[in-house]
Amino acid sequence: xxxxxxxxxxxxxxxxxxTFRDVGGLWTQYDLNDVATPQGFARNPALVHDFYxxxxxNCAEAVPNAAHEALAALATGAxxxxxxxxxxxxxxxxxxxxxxxxxxxxxxxxxxxxxxASWDAPLVMSxxxxxxxxxxxxxxxxxxxxxxxxxxxxxxxxxVTSADLFVAIGTSAEVYPAAGLVELAQGRTxxxxxxxxxxxxxxxDHRFGPATQIVPAWVAExx
Ligand code: OAD
Numbered sequence: 001x002x003x004x005x006x007x008x009x010x011x012x013x014x015x016x017x018x019t020f021r022d023v024g025g026l027w028t029q030y031d032l033n034d035v036a037t038p039q040g041f042a043r044n045p046a047l048v049h050d051f052y053x054x055x056x057x058n059c060a061e062a063v064p065n066a067a068h069e070a071l072a073a074l075a076t077g078a079x080x081x082x083x084x085x086x087x088x089x090x091x092x093x094x095x096x097x098x099x100x101x102x103x104x105x106x107x108x109x110x111x112x113x114x115x116x117a118s119w120d121a122p123l124v125m126s127x128x129x130x131x132x133x134x135x136x137x138x139x140x141x142x143x144x145x146x147x148x149x150x151x152x153x154x155x156x157x158x159x160v161t162s163a164d165l166f167v168a169i170g171t172s173a174e175v176y177p178a179a180g181l182v183e184l185a186q187g188r189t190x191x192x193x194x195x196x197x198x199x200x201x202x203x204x205d206h207r208f209g210p211a212t213q214i215v216p217a218w219v220a221e222x223x
Contacts, residue, residue, distance in 0.1 A: 016062050067211035110141065163185065165189070173198040
């Protein structure tokens with residue numbers, strides 16, 4: 001079976017990485033206009049680097065949980081699995097998932113805003129870091145901000161459209177285009193989340209509960 005999976009912050013919540021919109025979530029502590037837009041970065045690059053430096057450290061200290069591990073195991077089985085994530089952490093890869101599609105970029109990568117070169121980010125980035133390729137002082141985290149176009153959209157649209165099963169895991173479905181991918185699905189659709197998301201009605205099937213319990217149980221049924 002061809003399976004396309006979209007994950008969000010809920011899949012990493014039990015690894016200790018905060019979600020965005022839950023109680024105490026990142027967007028209740030920070031104004032996303034300051035730290036997750038090109039305009040915010042132009043206004044105050046040091047603040048934006050501080051925000052992502054803190055998240056990079058948290059990510060480096062976190063370990064993959066049972067949900068990441070079950071999804072990695074699924075990819076080594078009989079099914080043809082495409083794993084798409086909105087998460088900028090690297091927990092899917094560290095759990096062993098191959099070819100993770102990071103539609104919102106990666107915390108562990110740096111990007112030159114002048115020449116588009118990208119490279120492994122140091123743990124602590126600063127506005128003064130020069131680009132290793134062109135030398136410009138225009139280094140930013142390689143993450144997609146509000147107002148920017150997510151990565152790999154053509155590949156993602158093709159994977160979702162051609163899948164027999166589309167599964168969204170741990171996402172509030174508040175952010176587009178990720179939240180609209182369910183509309184592209186031609187096969188069956190399943191939402192796995194702590195609670196019904198904003199797009200819950202668009203899914204055929206639902207399983208509600210913590211990802212570390214629900215995802216391994218679902219994967220065990222499929223394998
Ligand atoms: P949100 O914080 O919006 O939503 C997280 C979802 O995970 C919520 O629906 C929670 O109910 C659910 N959840 C929390 N803990 C869970 C658990 N243990 N098991 C299962 N589900 C759980 O995060 P995303 O939907 O990923 O983009 O947010 C989407 C995008 O908004 C992010 O990629 C980021 C953010 O702004 C950018 O920064 C561009």
